[in-house]
Amino acid sequence: xxxxxxxxxxxxxxxxxxxxxxxxxxxxxxxxxxxxxxxxxxxxxxxxxxxxxxxxxxxxxxxxxxxxxxxxxxxxxxxxxxxxxxxxxxxxxxxxxxxxxxxxxxxxxxxxxxxxxxxxxxxxxxxxxxxxxxxxxxxxxxxxxxxxxxxxxxxxxxxxxxxxxxxxxxxxxxxxxxxxxxxxxxxxxxxxxxxxxxxxxxxxxxxxxxxxxxxxxxxxxxxxxxxxxxxxxxxxxxxxxxxxxxxxxxxxxxxxxxxxxxxxxxxxxxxxxxxxxxxxxxxxxxxxxxxxxxxxxxxxxxxxxxxxxxxxxxxxxxxxxxxxxxxxxxxxxxxxxxxxxxxxxxxxxxxxxxxxxxxxxxxxxxxxxxxxxxxxxxxxxxxxxxxxxxxxxxxxxxxxxxxxxxxxxxxxxxxxxxxxxxxxxxxxxxxxxxxxxxxxxxxxxxxxxxxxxxxxxxxxxxxxxxxxxxxxxxxxxxxxxxxxxxxx
Numbered sequence: 001x002x003x004x005x006x007x008x009x010x011x012x013x014x015x016x017x018x019x020x021x022x023x024x025x026x027x028x029x030x031x032x033x034x035x036x037x038x039x040x041x042x043x044x045x046x047x048x049x050x051x052x053x054x055x056x057x058x059x060x061x062x063x064x065x066x067x068x069x070x071x072x073x074x075x076x077x078x079x080x081x082x083x084x085x086x087x088x089x090x091x092x093x094x095x096x097x098x099x100x101x102x103x104x105x106x107x108x109x110x111x112x113x114x115x116x117x118x119x120x121x122x123x124x125x126x127x128x129x130x131x132x133x134x135x136x137x138x139x140x141x142x143x144x145x146x147x148x149x150x151x152x153x154x155x156x157x158x159x160x161x162x163x164x165x166x167x168x169x170x171x172x173x174x175x176x177x178x179x180x181x182x183x184x185x186x187x188x189x190x191x192x193x194x195x196x197x198x199x200x201x202x203x204x205x206x207x208x209x210x211x212x213x214x215x216x217x218x219x220x221x222x223x224x225x226x227x228x229x230x231x232x233x234x235x236x237x238x239x240x241x242x243x244x245x246x247x248x249x250x251x252x253x254x255x256x257x258x259x260x261x262x263x264x265x266x267x268x269x270x271x272x273x274x275x276x277x278x279x280x281x282x283x284x285x286x287x288x289x290x291x292x293x294x295x296x297x298x299x300x301x302x303x304x305x306x307x308x309x310x311x312x313x314x315x316x317x318x319x320x321x322x323x324x325x326x327x328x329x330x331x332x333x334x335x336x337x338x339x340x341x342x343x344x345x346x347x348x349x350x351x352x353x354x355x356x357x358x359x360x361x362x363x364x365x366x367x368x369x370x371x372x373x374x375x376x377x378x379x380x381x382x383x384x385x386x387x388x389x390x391x392x393x394x395x396x397x398x399x400x401x402x403x404x405x406x407x408x409x410x411x412x413x414x415x416x417x418x419x420x421x422x423x424x425x426x427x428x429x430x431x432x433x434x435x436x437x438x439x440x441x442x443x444x445x446x447x448x449x450x451x452x453x454x455x456x457x458x459x460x461x462x463x464x465x466x467x468x469x470x471x472x473x474x475x476x477x478x479x480x481x482x483x484x485x486x487x488x
Contacts, residue, residue: 279335368392
């Protein structure tokens with residue numbers, strides 16, 4: 001125990017006495033180091049000791065006195081760091097045996113306590129981020145099942161009042177999906193599990209797709225939506241860039257009440273500059289740095305969840321830093337804002353003659369056999385109901401053993417599988433095994449709730465389409481139709 005704890009508590013900070021282990025423990029006699037924590041060693045650059053420091057003779061003499069007096073001490077020494085500032089050692093004797101002899105001295109160091117608390121907090125935050133990143137698949141599964149069941153319900157409801165209720169349920173579900181996606185994106189980025197995979201990106205094609213996606217939302221609010229897109233090819237990670245632009249557009253739609261939104265692109269100084277303009281509230285100069293912090297919303301004091309959680313721009317900041325893309329903000333209060341992202345231009349390649357794309361005809365899905373693999377029974381049931389509603393013959397399976405059973409019943413035309421299955425089985429492994437058994441390149445669609453860029457590369461390796469959860473019914477149908485067009 002610590003001798004004279006009451007008298008010592010007035011000299012040593014309470015946070016040390018109550019919650020922290022000593023920075024250093026010395027045995028008596030001889031002041032031999034018994035233990036030193038990492039913070040102490042990093043600060044003083046010594047293997048457990050102060051004996052190599054010029055203050056050591058003075059400190060040793062004062063510590064030696066404690067063997068006989070049992071009195072706590074405070075000793076000031078140099079920091080041992082680049083700052084040159086002094087630090088304070090809080091020293092307490094340890095009593096052992098019936099004779100009450102001092103056997104050791106415990107030393108706490110001012111500043112190291114805060115370092116220890118900060119390091120511990122960082123470790124906890126990192127562990128939570130890694131857990132959420134790893135659990136993102138499981139967290140998205142219930143939303144995916146609800147989305148499928150809602151699609152089936154919406155298709156079967158004929159009563160106008162019930163149809164409005166289904167619409168309200170869909171909007172509530174979409175709000176929950178957006179909030180979950182934002183939280184999981186933040187956790188995945190903070191966990192350091194996202195690795196950029198730069199490649200040639202047709203920026204104009206990406207912007208046109210985003211225009212088609214956001215135009216109904218913009219015009220649904222009575223706003224104008226203009227897009228000025230020029231043919232250009234950049235070099236960056238396409239998945240992460242799209243997430244940046246989608247967050248910027250979502251932010252513009254959310255905070256613009258009148259006027260319009262502009263999505264534009266142009267070349268500037270050897271880079272491709274993508275701009276998102278809005279006529280929203282505008283951001284005062286003193287708050288423009290704050291909006292990139294988590295849970296910061298300048299015009300949502302009531303924390304209305306319809307306006308999100310204030311994570312979109314925090315995600316944008318993390319992604320632009322990860323990709324090394326300059327991010328600019330120009331805003332005038334009451335007039336609107338402009339966010340710009342600059343992407344490196346790709347090296348020119350030999351011109352290729354592209355055949356004009358034919359407009360795909362509607363595909364009849366009746367009687368098409370689809371092998372559906374998912375280890376979540378709720379999701380599997382939802383998928384089965386939707387596909388059967390389209391006339392598809394569903395071969396449901398939860399694992400590889402059931403896959404083999406279903407293939408004995410019928411030969412699948414398309415494989416639709418979740419990415420992560422039980423027993424560490426990957427959806428890509430399922431695709432490879434099915435193709436090996438059938439000895440042909442069966443079209444495949446892989447569903448995933450994860451965000452790693454490695455998935456995109458793996459999907460391209462095996463020629464599988466990749467859909468991110470939660471998947472809507474119509475994109476799923478288009479993916480199946482597209483897969484059928486590739487059946488030889």
